[in-house]
Amino acid sequence: MSITYCGGTNKMKPMLPTYYPEAPKSTDWRYEVKYDGFRAILTIDAHTVKITSRNGKELSSLFPEISTFINDLDLKSFLPLQLDGELVWLTNEAKADFFEVQWRGRLRKQSLISEKANFTPCRFIVFDLLRINGNDLTTNSMSERRKMIKNLGEILELPMPPNPNDKALIQLIESYVDLDKAINKVILLDGEGIVAKEIQSTWQEGKRSTSWIKVKNWRAVSCFITALNKENGYVSLAVYKGNEITKIGSVKNGLSAHDKSILHELIKQNASEEDEQFFYIHPSICIEVQFLHVYEENELREPQFSQWLLQTSPNECTWEKFVISQFTFPDSIQISSRDKPLWIIDDKQVIKVEYLQYLREVSAFFLPFLKDKLLTTIRYPHGSMDNEKFFQKNKPDYAPASIKTFWDEGIEYMLCNDIETLLWFGNQLALEFHTPFQKAGKVKPDEIVLDLDPPSIEFFSLAIKAALEIKKVMDSLNIQAFVKTSGNKGLQIHIPLPEDIFSYQETRMFTDFLGHYLISSYPDDFTMERLKKNRQNRLYLDFVQHSEGKTIIVPYSPRGNPFAGVATPLYWEEVGERLQLKDFTIETVPNRIKRLGCAFKDYRHVNNGPTFLEVLSFLKQKKTNS
DNA sequence: GGGAGCA
DNA sequence: TGCTCCCAACGCTGT
DNA sequence: ACAGCG
Secondary structure, eight states: HHHHHHEEESSOOEEEEEEEESSSTTTEEEEEOSSSEEEEEEEOOOOOEEEETTTSSBOOTOHHHHHHHHHHHHHHGSSSSSEEEEOOOOETTEEEEEHHHHHHHHHHHHHHHHHHHHHHEEEEEEEEEETTTEEOTHHHOHHHEEEEEEEHHHHHHHOOOOOOOOOOEEEEOBSOHHHHHHHHHHTTTTOOOOEETTTTTOOTTTTTEEEEEEEEOOOOEEEEEEEEETTTTEEEEEEETTTEEHHHEETTTTTOHHHHHHHHHHHHHHOEEEEEEEEOOSSEEEEEESSSSETTTEEESEEEEEEEEETTTTTGOHHHHHHHHTOOTTSSOOOOOOEEEEEETTTTTEEHHHHHHHHHHHHHHHHHHHHHHOOOEEEEETTTSSOOOOOOOOTTTTOOOOOOOOEETTEEEEOSSSHHHHHHHHTTTEEEEOSSSSOOOOSSSSSEEEEOSSGGGGGHHHHHHHHHHHHHHHHTTOOOEEEEEOHHHHHHHEOOOOOSOOHHHHHHHHHHHHHHHHHOOOOOTOOOOOSSSGTTTOOEEGGGGOOOOTEEEOOOBBBBTTTTTBEEOOOOOOOOOTTTTTGGGGTHHHHHHHHHTTTTHHHHHHOHHHHHHHHHHHHHHHHOOO
């Protein structure tokens, strides 16, 4: 066997999985989530960190955040260390976005790279350990290597399974004993697929091995053929959008040689037209095509022929069915009326599965704010366009038993602590999620939220002005504050506090002080006047809203308003005259997170406790003096 | 969205 | 079988 | 006590 030295000139070619349509199922195998990113080997010695791609390209300078993170780890006793894994842009526990990492890999401008590294860092997901302490482990069995990875992860406190909301940039893959559990997880979280690994297998350099088997999480669409490309053999695919034929992509792979020749003959013989490049054919031949996901509206990623649809008429291949086919959910998640329209934005419908997809996309950032809080949802059983809506707190009898509940004042509240529950709420058409400021069972708030709601959208600039004034005060007090849109017409300031320390009476002293400061500084802009008729067009500082029993819209909750607004965490730099609330919707927020990250990612990492205590004692003193 | 109560 | 109804409810403040 | 506000 050959030994590869760290820092040497040898290029380590990774062991590769073999593609199978189905995973082997036995106790000799373990199952891992397959992430869509760059396969890479991480080599760390006392002086250098190297990230090497599958084709031997050096990636560490393109992803400097990984090296920076590693340099802060205490690895001395493990060096030289070599890890096998995937460099990814993590969406959730079981999904990575290939386009984001690919785009990152193409950046060359240093300033842009470091900006991205800071706001939307990529992560290295470890699934194998090749060397530790300089000892070669590649001839050890997979199960032995796995044990050592787990051990290393525990010592270094690296997250497992991966979590995009965790600041650690090296994270560990989970290894499942149960195939169905792994598949269920991947389908639930819209992942790429799984890799099955034989427990006795060794790590074989540069080899495509049948000890590692990859299985993809395919989506499938029924469509018809419109053309054959003479040059490259690609077949154009389309569906009906009303009466119009709409292209959805093209496919070449997946056909046997026999099927391929049948298909090409069929198109040539029935062609309605022919030019230099294509044979064209009217809708008649229907096929099912598998793909991983759709990009740019009408291109399929990794399309594959899966079967002939001889019994299907082209009329049955519709755009609506195509949209639904993109989103698969495990059988354990029951979804009714998948195509029900919930919002209509400029003639474009957002249907129920697209809403569920939104929830799944933001879940890693949304769920932490719902965790262990008594939930009030607003349900729109006929979508946001209909007048009928109602609040719901109590767990209905038909809710799944798996949902955790908490009794408070005669109400059995539901807690939304996991993605399954979130999707259940989504299927129930809960479009808005509201929570109090304290965790279930606690009497003291863990945050202050200030609601800056202008009298109407025309006066939105007042909310901006108030937010920026409050930011100035917070900066001068050295208190860290966060800002988000309400999803409707205003802004909200969040101030995280340590849990269960300060009382509502104390936070009230602070909001009173802030309110009085603002109205005395800008009496024409802000008011604390309760009576509407006395407010004129001033912004009402409803700081009374901050008390026990009151609720506030949760970050990343959608709103049941016509433009599908989302309560969106913002960066302070974005708060200015150019801010447009209509830009923050269920259509835009998932991409926003990919481009800019979550603006609240430090929310539970800041400690406002000591400074808030100081400010309070100052306010208390002021009160006794006056 | 889904159950219950009712005709 | 189809219809209608239900699904929250608190606290603060000015008069 | 009650209306008005969120």
